[in-house]
Amino acid sequence: MIEVQNLTKRYRDRVAIDGLSFTVNEGEILGFLGPNGAGKSTTMKILTGFLPPSAGMARVAGFDVFEQPLEVKRRIGYLPETPPLYPEMTVHGYLKFVASLKRLPGHAVKAEVERVAGLTGVTDVLGRIIQNLSKGYKQRVGIAQALLGSPPVLILDEPTEGLDPAQRAEVRALIKGLAGKHTLILSTHILPEVTMTCEKVLIINQGKMVAYDEIRKLASVHGQAENVSLEEIFIKLTAA
């Protein structure tokens, strides 16, 4: 569903990502990890058609992200690092607005807004102005807009950022429930979250891939002990 080959992005003389190659099969959740500045957001922005790559190729659902960006955008729900909210709108007004941008048929909008509001736990705040919501609720609204229209591919950049532990557990359960029906890339700094949610993990450091495997296999390749944690593997691989 997602195919990336030799993807490279330079910002002037700074190489943000360097020759990344990976695939995500339909229905899989890929945990995407790396220290601050490793290039995760840059990769996600390229996959969602917000940034052009400097070299390499990325395809989503068979469409080239650079040559057919509209086809790609139609199939992707994206939660950027900073959720793209309009603070002066109500949650309901905002979700209706995003539904119209996504060209959802008018007759389906009401039910779809109710569906994603229910999934993300924002039904009770639908009438409130976004700027008055807590950070956690704003984050949920960001996830809700990504789910509108039930796109086959979801790219979530730190979806549990700013949530309290109970909300985090709820969002984790929600994400887990999306597997199978959607193909997901999930970026997070909370490593136990990846262990609980994803089968496969991709770790990058300074723009380069340092690990890409099923989590249970990583432990046997990179750890001496069988019960080595993802955190230990991450620290070992990104220490450079």
Ligand SMILES: Nc1ncnc2c1ncn2[C@@H]1O[C@H](COP(=O)(O)OP(=O)(O)OP(=O)(O)O)[C@@H](O)[C@H]1O
């Ligand atoms: N618009 C830009 N212009 C110049 N350099 C940039 C730009 N955006 C990102 N970078 C640089 O590219 C590198 C990768 O940044 P990116 O935001 O992709 O990292 P990240 O892994 O998402 O980090 P974080 O975990 O802190 O969000 C960093 O060195 C960053 O400073």
